[in-house]
Each structure stands twice: as C-alpha cells, then as structure tokens.
Amino acid sequence: MKKLLVSTALIAALALPAFAQEALDPDAKSGGGIVITYKDDVATLDPAIGYDWQNWSMIKSLFDGLMDYTPGTTELRPGLAESYDVSADGMTFTFHLRQGVKFHNGREMTADDVKYSLDRVTSPATQSPGAGFFGAIAGYDAMADGSATSLAGVTVIDPATVEIKLSRPDATFLHVMALNFASVVPKEAVEAANGDFGKMPVGTGAFKLAEWTIGQKLVFAKNPDYWRAGLPYLDTVTFEVGQEPVVALLRLQNGEVDVPGDGIPPAKFQEVMGDPAQAAMVVEGGQLQTGYITLNVKTPPFDNVEVRRAINMAINKDRIVQIINGRAVPANQPLPPSMPGYTTDHAGYAFNPDEAKKMLAEAGLPDGFETELYVMNTDPNPRIAQAIQQDLAAIGVKASIQSIAQANVIEAGGAGTAPMIWSGGMAWIADFPDPSNFYGPILGCSGAVDGGWNWSKFCDPAIDAEATAADSMIDPAAPERMKMWSDVYMKVMEQAPWVPVFNEQRYTMKSARMGGADNLYVDPVSIPVNYDYVYVKE
Amino acid sequence: MAALIFRRLIQSALILLGVSFITFFLLYVLPADPVRQIAGRSATPQTVANIREQLGLDQPFVVQYTRYLAGLFHGDMGRSYLQKTDVTTLIMARLPASLLLMAAGIAAELLIGLSMGVIAAIWRGRAVDNSLMMTSFITVSAPQFVVALLLLYVFAVKLGWFPIGGYGTPAHLVLPALTLGILGSGWYARIMRSSMIEVLRADFIRTARAKGLARSRVILRHALPNAILPVIAMIGIDIGIFMGGIVVVEGVFGWPGIGQLAWQAIQRIDIPIIMGVTLVSACAIVLGNLLADLVVPLIDPRIRIR
Amino acid sequence: MSDAAAIRGASSAFRRLLRRKLALLGLALVVIIVGAAILAPLIAPFDPFEQHFDGLTLVGEPLPPGAPYLLGTDLLGRDLLSRLLYGARTSLIIGVMANGIALIIGTMIGLTAGYFQGWLGAILMRFTDLMMAFPALLLAICLAAIFQPSIWIVAFVIALVNWVQTARVIYTETSALAARDFIAAERTLGASTPRILFRHILPHLMPLIIVWGTLGISTTVLLEATLSYLGVGVQPPTPSWGNIIFENQTYFQSAPWLVFIPGFAILVLALAFNLVGDALRDVLDPTLRGSD
Secondary structure, three states: OOOOHHHOOEEEEEOOOOOOOOOOOOOOOOOOEEEEEOOOOOOOOOOOOOOOHHHHHHHHHHOOOOEEEOOOOOOEEEOOEEEEEEEOOOOEEEEEEOOOOEOOOOOEOOHHHHHHHHHHHHOHHHOOOOHHHHOOEOOHHHHHOOOOOOOOOEEEEEOOEEEEEEOOOOOOHHHHOOOHHHOOOOHHHHHHHOOOOOOOOOOOOOEEEEEEEOOOEEEEEEOOOOOOOOOOOOOEEEEEOOOOHHHHHHHHHOOOOOEEOOOOOHHHHHHHHHOHHHHOOEEEEOOOEEEEEEEOOOOOOOOOHHHHHHHHHHOOHHHHHHHOOOOEEEOOOOOOOOOOOOOOOOOOOOOOHHHHHHHHHHOOOOOOOEEEEEEEOOOOHHHHHHHHHHHHHHOOOEEEEEEEOHHHHHHHHHHOOOOEEEOOOOOEEOOOOOHHHHOHHHHOHHHOOOOOOOOOOOOOHHHHHHHHHHHOOOOOOOHHHHHHHHHHHHHHHHHOOEEEEEEEOEEEEOOOOEEOOHHHOOOOOOOOOOOOOOEEOO | OHHHHHHHHHHHHHHHHHHHHHHHHHHHOOOOOHHHHHHOOOOOHHHHHHHHHHOOOOOOHHHHHHHHHHHHHOOOOOEOOOOOOEHHHHHHHHHHHHHHHHHHHHHHHHHHHHHHHHHHHHOOOOHHHHHHHHHHHHHHHOOHHHHHHHHHHHHHHHOOOOOOOOOOOHHHHHHHHHHHHHHHHHHHHHHHHHHHHHHHHOHHHHHHHHOOOOHHHHHHHHHHHHHOHHHHHHHHHHHHHHHHHHHHHHHHHOOOOHHHHHHHHHHOOOHHHHHHHHHHHHHHHHHHHHHHHHHHHHHOOOOOOO | OOHHHHHHHHHHHHHHHHOOHHHHHHHHHHHHHHHHHHHHHHHOOOOOOOOOHHHEOOOOOEOOOOOOOOOOEOOOOOEHHHHHHHHHHHHHHHHHHHHHHHHHHHHHHHHHHHHHOHHHHHHHHHHHHHHHOOOHHHHHHHHHHHOOOOHHHHHHHHHHHHOHHHHHHHHHHHHHHHOOHHHHHHHHOOOOHHHHHHHHHHHHHHHHHHHHHHHHHHHHHHHHHHHHHOOOOOOOOOOOHHHHHHHHHHHOOOOOHHHHHHHHHHHHHHHHHHHHHHHHHHHHOHHHOOOO
C-alpha cells in the first residue's frame, strides 16, 4: 500500500505537545469515591454496542477514541490522536497517535488497534448499532455486505500513524471519530472475552472496570496509568442500579448517594427547587434533545401542508411544559437551542387554535378529522399525549391514543403506519453536537424508507441536496455551513412535517461534597456528569 | 413409586416443551421487529438485513424453533439481543434475588396465614373468627401493587422504618416479603382454619383433652402438626402464583430479580430473555406442582396416590 | 338429583344466600358499584376527559381533595371523582366480559374432556395443564404488548389466561356426573350426545358455573387493574382504575390520594364479588361447603 500522505496538501494541521498537559482545576483534590444510581440495569459496556444514554458516559470513561470533546463543551479536541492532518479535498484524514498510551491490560496502544477497532465496529458480525456512522469511510459498503473483512479506507502507515480515506466528503467525520463507537479496543481482550467484551471491557480510559454484580452495582477504579496526567481525580466511581429515582433522592439527602443518575423525580421536583439548600445542589443546563410530534406526510390529510401547519398552531406547548413541571422550554424548530446552527430569530408557529381551525376549514376539513397518535407507554408520555389530544380536539381533530411499548412505536413509525407519533421516550438526542445529526436519519430522504427513523416520511429532494452540500464542506464549524443548516431547518419547518414541542432541560443534582465546574455536571456529551474531571472536596 | 415419579417427570418435561412452543410462537408473530431495536437508528437496510441473517431471524418459524430447542438441550438459552450476553448468565445472576424474595414471601404467608387460621379455629364463631375471616377476604381481594405501594408509603416514606426499595440488607427484604405475605395469607388462613377445626374434632384430640392435658399444649403439640399437612400442598401451588406476580412486586420495590429483567426485555423485545424468564418461571411452577403431588402422600399416608 | 330438583335447589339457595350477612354486604357493594357505573353520566360532577386549566397548580401539580374537585385532580388536571365513576364502567365491562369468555371456554373444554374422556379428554386436559404452567401475568403482559390494547383485547387476553381453573373444576364434576346412573340411563334410551350434555349435565353444573363466574369477576378485575397499572392494559384517556394509578404513581408520595383512592375502589369491587361468590359456593354446592 502506498503512502499518499506526502502528496496531499495539508490544510489543517493541529498539534499538541507530546504529553497531554492541560490546565487542571487548581482546587481539585485527588482521591475519594462517589456513588451514582440508576433505575435500569446497565446493558453493556462494549463501546461498539452501548447506545443507551446511561452507559454512554460510562463507556466514555473506560475508553478513548481518536477524537474527544473539551469537558463540559461541544468543542472537539484530539484524544488518542495527538494531532491530525486533513487533505485539501477533505477526503483523507491522517491521525498521529499519542505515544506510550497503555490499555488497562498494560499493553501499549498502536495504530493496529485503531484499525482493528474500526474493522470490528463496522463488521456485520459485531451487530453494532453505530456501524452506519462510519458509512463515509472508503470500503464501508464492502464491510456491510460481508464481502470484505477489513475497511479498505483505513491504513496503518506506521505504529503511530493511521490514515483514513473517505468515499465522500463528510464534515462530521471528526465528530464520528469522537463517538463511543470509534473507541479503540485491544484485539486480544475482545477475543479473550469470547463474546462477553461488554461485561469485561478493556480500554485506555481514565477508569477501568473493577467489579460488576449484575443487577446490583458496578465499580470503576482509577486507571493509574491514564495518559492525561493528573486525571482522573476520583479513585472510584460506584454505580448502583435498580434504584428508584425517589429512593436515590432520599439517599442523596442522607449523604449516601452523590448523583442520582436518573435526575430529580418529577413528583419531587418542586420540593427540591423550592428549598434553597437543595436547589443549590442542582445544576441546570441545556440538552441536545427535542421532543416532537411527527405528522406522516404520506397519510391523508397530513399530506396537505396546510393541515400540518394548522396542527402546529393547535398545540399549546406551554401547557405541555407545565405538565412536566416546567422542566423544558417550548421549541419551535427541530434543533435544540444549544446546538450550533440553531436559528435564534425564528418565530415558529404561534399557538392559535382559532386560526388553526380556520386553516383546517380552508383545507376542506371544517369538521376536522379522525386520526391516531402513537406514544410510548411510560410516564409521562401517555399524559403528554392526552394533553395533545385535548388540544387537537379543540380544533375538531379527534386523535385516538395508541399507548404501546417502545419497540412497537418504533415499528409503526418505521413502517409508516402511524399518522402521528409523540416522540417522548424515544426522542432524538444528538449523537454528536453537529446540526446534521438532526436531519439525515429523522428528516432526510435516507431515513424515510421502510424501517427508517424518519417517522413523518418527509422527503424533499431540494432540502436533501442542500443538506448534502453543507456536509460536503470540510470545516465542520465554518459559519457558512451553520448558515446552510439553519436554512435547511427553516425550510423543513415551512413544510411542517413535525410539531417541535419542547427541548428538555437537564437538572443534575449532586451532593454538597462534590466539586468541579458546573458545566461538568451538564456536560452535553457525558450524561449525567463527566466522571474524569469531577472530584470530591473533603 | 419410582415409576410414578418417572411418569410425572416426563409429563412435566412435555408441559415445558409446550410452554416453550407457545411462547416462541407468540413472540414470532409479534408485530414489532427485534432487529430494529438492535440495529439502532443509524442503521442502513443492509445492516438490518445482516443482523437478521446472523440471528437466523430470516429463517422460517420451524427452523428457528428447532434451533432454539437444540440450544436448550445443551443448556444454552441463547444470547440477549441487546445485552449481547448469554441469557443463562443474566438469569443466574438475578435468580438468587427472586428465590430469596419467594422464600421470604412464602415464610411470611405461612406465618401470617397459619396464625390467623389457628386463632380463628380455636375461637370459632366468635368475633375474632369473623373479623379474621373478613380480613382474609380483604387480602385475597387486594391488588398486589396497591398493597405494595401502601406498605411503601406508610412504613418507608411516612414512618421511615424501612428503606424505600432496593436490595442488600434484611431491612430491604421486609416490605416486599410482607406484601407477598399479606396477599397470600388469606388462602392459608382459610385452609388452616378448616383443617384445624376438623382435627380438633378428631378422637385423638378428645382423648388428649380427656387425659387432662392443657388446652394450649394439645393445640400446639397435637392438633397443629396434624392440621398443617393440607397446607403443605398449597405451597407448591403458591410458587406458581408467586411467579406470576413477580413483575409487579419486584418493580415496585426495585428488587433486582428476574421479574425486572423480564419487564425490561418485554419493553424492548429482547426475545431470548423473554423466552428464558418464561421458561424458568414455568419450571418453577411445574416443580412446585410436582412437589405438591409427590411429597404430600409421603408425609400423609391418608392420602393415596392416584 | 333430578333436573327439577336442581332448579328447586337453586331457588331455595338464593333465599339462604339472603340470610348471610357477609353475602348481603357483598351484594350491596355490587349494587352500589354497578349503580355508580350505570349512572356515571348523571352523577359525575365533571367530564372525565376534560383537562381543567384550574385543575393543576401553576407549577403543574395536581390538586388535593376539596372543592370543586371533591377527590382532587390527576396529573392532567382532570377530576378524579368523575374518572373513578367512569372507570367503574371499564372495570365492570372488562370484568364481566373477560370472565364470561373465560367461563365459556373453561366450561366447553371441561365439559368435553370430562364427558368424552379418552384421547380427546386427555389432549384437552394436558393442554389445560400446560396453560397452568404459564406464568399468567407474564403471559398476559406479553399478549397485551403484542396486540395494540383496546378494552376488547384486554378482556380477551385476560380470558385467555383465566379459563384454566374453571376447566379443571368443570372437568372433575363432569367426569363424576357422566359416570352416574341417570346419565347412563339416558344414553341407553338413545338420547343424543348434545342433549345429554346440555339438557342433563349442564344444568347440574350450573351452581358450579355460577360460583366460579362470580369469584372469577374478582380475579379478572384484579388482573385488568394490574395490566393497566403496568401500562399495557386499557388505553388512556379511557379511565380504568388501574390506569388511573399507572398515570399517577410517580406522584404517589406527594399526592397519595391519586393512587390509594382508585386502589381502594379496586379492592372493594374485588371484595364484593368474592363475598358473594364465597357465599354462593356455600349455599349452592354442598360438596365445597366449608366445615362450619
């Protein structure tokens, strides 16, 4: 294989000092442990498989990828790659690996591990839910259909250098390399685990798994050889599972728990926020999430854009926010406000049932119509669905509620048999902080296929072309690119395939003894907290 | 006797086979597609097809079921679709918690139920008998989750005597076991009462009383051991009732048993886990019934085996 | 016992039933609940579906019992009392329907197996054994998750897991009856099988069916409540006592009335049918009578 590196013009070269030395928090103390609780059991810690909001941050602390984010922000920074070069056409990325990084088993990480990890996640045998993210890498299609066992586009130049060639420009590629799915794993540990790597994870991360009692608790222990000098601060992080949020809160008040992972239970929210002592322990932040109603544009009468606009005007979003104790802000577009590319001056469809009724009449439906609203059957979603139902009834639309298990809603959405779906519980939470992540699978033509996640089956080739153009730009953060994405979502809202309802806010509660900047507790990437950087004060 | 046990074992095995077939079939005709859950939201149709093929979900029902059975005979209950771990491992990790809860629940049932039954029988027809029998009606009419939530509210939230749920210490076990105990006590109380009344009428008790033995001694040493026999048959059947309700009690109290495992699996169509838990529960039920049928004649020669 | 005697026995049984205090209490409760369900539109103070704007506090919390919402409001600001009254309809409809279906299935299977015995009987009873080995609630949850739940589906699912007990009882009783002389006599006289089954055996089974039918309503109501409580039963916004608890249980610490009032209603309904059923068992079926 020839080295193409030298011949390509380098337009972006980012280099950091040989040893990762960053500004550490001067107040931070090393040592101690914290306790985090969750209701649900942790399914897996295999970075190629884990895709729950709960194990996402855990995997982040056990593994590293070539790219990473500055803690508490959405800014990309190099991870296991010390630096990278991008060719002028944006099609070739060359990553220079950090030297001396060791896996938890003591072996040094090399370029072969990077290649192995990418081959593994894209191999159909792994059944990774994240395989599709790597679609831009040359040779991906051959991997997906099983005709290749290795990604043709990933080349080991030398033990410290990996080159990745793309088959099409992808502005989000560096974000993709920061996903958990792109974590570097040691081949020998994966093979030794014999299919149970998710229960015996070995990575390069700040913590390693010390103990796992299924259904009860997991203990992470500090990785003393972590390549970011001085980190992590904590000696242990204990995750107790099977704990009701209400119980977790009481135990936090007793000093037994440091962070209730599932957040503050709705019924206790007012009590906590009304008590200054407790409210002081709560950190509020945005979340890259939007709750929305999909309107199936293939199903009459939602094939009529006027009807979809009328529905948008009929929903009283303030009331729905009230039902969830004001833990969200009303939304008027698909992107959440903290996402780059959000259109700040967009007015959206204002709540106006009278006007909505008039629009329905003009669309030939003066008496409204009957339809179905699908919703996942866990609280608070059936309640929100009933609030939506009442709003629709006010303009003459009779929606019957189908409150069913998550899998059945996803099935109905994918098959296009659901006229309306309330997204709660399955709502889109960004995989990475880039505006494109809210388009392709859920609003673009590629997701509008049978079984896709574009439940409104909305597909506008002109908008799709603009989205592709935006993603073909090389610099992901370029202002022109953000302008284009803003424009894409405005055109989508013009067609109104969704009713954006709210953006949930995050409220993380932490014990008084925990320290670290507030933004570590509402880290947009590590939910609930960034374990690598928080510490205990005592 | 050995032949009978053998026949009953064969019968039980056939029943379990039937249970596995029906459950497998129901999950096969499910309108939701487990592959979509596994493949995730960024999956291409190609990925979906690949996963379907690897899991053998593109095969006809008969092939899938035969494969599952073949695995089962090798002690392999398959791998969880979403947790990517052997179902056997997952169930074995959680089964002890469920068995502990079941044992504690049955102990509580017996303790409450038998005491109620004995007291009611001794003071038969009096106010205490009537109120105990009314209580037994109430306990069999109470929905499990309401009793669970009520105990949780009163003893954990308001009084703070017990933890609000979770697992680990004996204190955690009290409320869930008490929930099961209260709910099941009614049946035991009624059976114990009838059985005790019958025994108290028996000749040997009259003789004992006539010999001048103290009433309390007669009741505790002579009547009780005899009256308790029919109750033992109930315990086997009770295992079945318990297995049915495990989802609710474990859910309310956050008990890390197989009920919670099943509930999460049902929500996300993790078929191998649903199959596994159903089969394990069915095994427990069949075993319970088998014990009831086989053990009772051994300890009570009056009952002849059919 | 001849057919006529069976009928006479039934009418005297009813008079004996009325002399029992607990049975009367049960009957009274049944009448009150059925009355409330039928009259719901007349006595409910509000529309059970209306989400009142003054039914929630400004921060979105439900109102405690008081005026004008006598039993308080739920998490959507709806009147709890009105929802309870309409919920009685749901619970009763499902209770009666599911139980009716279960009773018919159970009786048909038990009757067929008990009368014909042989291979047909063996197959039917082995199938019944098989159903006994199913963790009933787990099965019901699976079924309810498979079908998109409506009142009718929920009733059907409950019936599917609830017929087994009836089938076994009917089987035992039919087997005994079929061996009796008067049935043998009918057979030698050339009576057709359906005639023997429905004119001679079934009337003798009626007391048993009535008893199990009444007790079964309790079981059914409890199962419906449990399914709805888990969120796989009756669909919102249709109120059922179980789904009222499901919808509000996250608030059970700060708004316990939302959980315990409907919970109490379920208890009372199940208790009422249990009391009546148990008394019926005592007066109708001498073989099952308790020893007092």
